[in-house]
Every structure is written in structure tokens, then in C-alpha cells.
Amino acid sequence: MDKGETLSPISGRAYIRVETESAALSAVREGASVSLCGGLIPGWRREPRALLSFILRVLDGNHRQMVRQHLEYFLRFDFSCSTPQVGQFQRRLHEDPALMGYAAGSMIAAMREMADMWIDSGKSGTDRDVDTPADRNVEDDLHGRGYSLFQRIDRSLLRSYPRYTEMRRDGSLQIKDAYPKFDVDRLDGFWGLDEVMKAHGAKWAAFYFSRLLNSPDSRSISRCDYCKAYFAYQRARLRTVTHGVFCPACNGKASVKRTVISRAKRLDTAARAWIEWESKRQGTVQPEWVAEQVNKAHGTAFGRRWVSQNATEVQKRVEALRNAKG
Numbered sequence: 001m002d003k004g005e006t007l008s009p010i011s012g013r014a015y016i017r018v019e020t021e022s023a024a025l026s027a028v029r030e031g032a033s034v035s036l037c038g039g040l041i042p043g044w045r046r047e048p049r050a051l052l053s054f055i056l057r058v059l060d061g062n063h064r065q066m067v068r069q070h071l072e073y074f075l076r077f078d079f080s081c082s083t084p085q086v087g088q089f090q091r092r093l094h095e096d097p098a099l100m101g102y103a104a105g106s107m108i109a110a111m112r113e114m115a116d117m118w119i120d121s122g123k124s125g126t127d128r129d130v131d132t133p134a135d136r137n138v139e140d141d142l143h144g145r146g147y148s149l150f151q152r153i154d155r156s157l158l159r160s161y162p163r164y165t166e167m168r169r170d171g172s173l174q175i176k177d178a179y180p181k182f183d184v185d186r187l188d189g190f191w192g193l194d195e196v197m198k199a200h201g202a203k204w205a206a207f208y209f210s211r212l213l214n215s216p217d218s219r220s221i222s223r224c225d226y227c228k229a230y231f232a233y234q235r236a237r238l239r240t241v242t243h244g245v246f247c248p249a250c251n252g253k254a255s256v257k258r259t260v261i262s263r264a265k266r267l268d269t270a271a272r273a274w275i276e277w278e279s280k281r282q283g284t285v286q287p288e289w290v291a292e293q294v295n296k297a298h299g300t301a302f303g304r305r306w307v308s309q310n311a312t313e314v315q316k317r318v319e320a321l322r323n324a325k326g
């Protein structure tokens with residue numbers, strides 16, 4: 001049985017559904033509590049995987065204005081019950097547009113840091129081309145940062161993010177999620193206003209990114225090894241990728257890169273076989289034997305011609321191997 005919604009702790013009545021921002025603001029001023037309709041929030045669209053798509057727009061850096069409008073939108077609710085201190089702060093925000101810019105810039109930077117930490121936690125420590133999204137975790141401390149992704153989110157959001165127990169009309173309880181609020185306590189003068197705004201932007205980034213982590217799309221988000229753009233697979237990839245991750249736009253270049261890598265790997269095998277042949281030369285012709293070893297290792301079908309065509313490259317590697325051995 002549907003128990004219905006919880007009652008607002010402010011009005012003691014059911015939340016009012018609103019369709020426009022001005023209706024929401026006037027309801028809040030009259031002491032009512034509203035439930036925001038998702039389509040009203042700047043940057044949000046009615047689309048499949050709306051959270052993932054919103055986060056990708058924040059990450060790409062071309063939507064700074066959208067991020068700013070999003071933050072301003074919620075600040076209007078945070079400040080709808082004004083105190084003299086809040087009023088003074090609102091005037092500062094109005095006079096100095098750079099302050100909102102700090103918040104927006106910080107939301108984008110924090111979102112990128114968290115996305116990078118999350119994506120990198122699935123990469124092999126020894127070969128950056130090897131990526132296993134199933135291994136991603138928030139516990140590892142990567143690249144000597146001194147903190148994990150969990151600690152990053154905890155510091156920016158979870159510690160200062162109370163969740164309320166609300167009650168329904170029939171008396172049953174429900175833990176209610178809420179949007180992060182502007183931390184008015186930070187206006188006490190200990191923090192510079194730029195720092196206050198940066199912390200506010202980072203808090204929003206942590207809010208959305210922690211929700212992505214808790215969603216089925218957490219392992220779909222990826223970053224292109226070539227152009228560094230963030231993108232999402234239609235489905236989370238289950239298998240390990242060993243030749244790098246590339247966005248749809250770079251996939252063509254990726255196949256060129258892959259060709260270069262596999263050619264280099266074949267030449268390496270040929271050079272090692274070249275040296276090995278010298279200890280077991282009896283009864284075989286060197287280029288033929290070398291081609292055979294390359295075919296065995298890489299599933300190719302080269303003949304001695306391939307070895308002679310690539311003789312210069314193979315010889316260079318033979319020299320390098322001999323020098324390395326001293």
C-alpha cells in the first residue's frame with residue numbers, strides 16, 4: 001500500500017507541487033514547503049540517464065553558464081528566509097559576479113577531480129592502457145594524493161549534509177534526501193568569501209557525483225585516453241580493455257594508434273626471436289624461423305619476406321636488446 005508522502009517539517013502539511021520557479025519562491029516565502037519539479041532545475045533535461053548526462057555537461061567545461069545558473073537557482077531558495085548577515089552576503093554576491101564564478105569553477109574542477117579518481121581507480125598501475133571498470137573503487141589513494149575518493153566526498157559533502165527523518169500522515173517515518181544547502185555558518189568571517197563559494201561549488205559536485213556512484217551508470221562513465229574528453233558507454237563495460245579507452249570521436253585515430261602499437265609489438269617479438277635463433281640455428285633459416293615465432297605470438301601469417309622488409313627496424317631492436325643486456 002502506498003503510504004503517501006511525508007509532511008513538511010516547516011509547514012506540518014504535505015509538500016506543494018509547483019511547476020514554475022516564481023510559484024516555488026512565493027510558496028517558500030509564505031512558509032510552505034515545495035517539491036521541485038525536475039524539469040525546473042537549470043541544466044537538467046527530461047532525458048534518459050538524466051543525472052549522467054547532467055554530470056557530463058558539467059565535466060566538459062563548455063557549460064559554465066549552466067553550472068552558474070544551477071547554483072544561483074538553489075541559492076535563491078537557501079536565502080529565501082533572510083537574516084541581516086545573509087542579506088549582506090547577497091548584496092556582495094550581486095556586486096561581485098566573480099564570487100559566483102568561483103563557485104561554478106570549483107563545481108566543475110571538483111567534478112573532474114572526482115571523475116578522474118573514479119576512472120583511474122579501474123586502470124592498471126603498470127599499464128595505463130589497461131582499464132577494468134569493474135575494479136573501480138572509492139577506497140584507493142591514487143597517485144599519492146593523500147586521500148581517497150571516499151575521503152574527498154566525505155570532506156566536501158557527507159560531514160555537513162544532514163538527512164532528515166520525516167513523518168507521513170499515517171505516522172510512519174522515512175529518511176528524506178535533500179539538496180545540499182549553502183553553509184551560512186561559513187559567513188562568520190573565518191573564511192574568505194571566495195573560499196566559501198569554492199567550498200559550496202565542490203559540495204554540489206560531491207552531491208551529484210556520489211549519486212552517480214550509487215547509480216547503475218557508475219561504470220559507464222569514461223575518459224578518452226586521446227583527447228581526455230569524458231563520455232559514457234551505453235552499457236557498463238564488463239571486460240578489461242588493454243589498448244586504451246577512446247571516445248566515439250577518437251575511435252578512428254585509436255585504430256591508427258592500435259596499428260602502430262601492434263606493429264611495434266611484432267617487431268619486438270621478431271628482434272627477440274632473432275637473438276634466440278643464434279643459440280638454436282641448426283637446421284633452420286633465420287628469417288623463416290623468426291617469422292614463425294612472430295606468427296605464433298601474434299596470430300599473423302608472415303613469411304620470410306616480412307622479416308626482410310622490416311630488417312632495418314628489427315636490427316635496431318636487436319641492437320637495443322643487446323645494449324640493454326650489456
Ligand SMILES: [Zn+2]
Pocket residue numbers: 224225226227228229246247248249250
Ligand atoms: Zn577522444
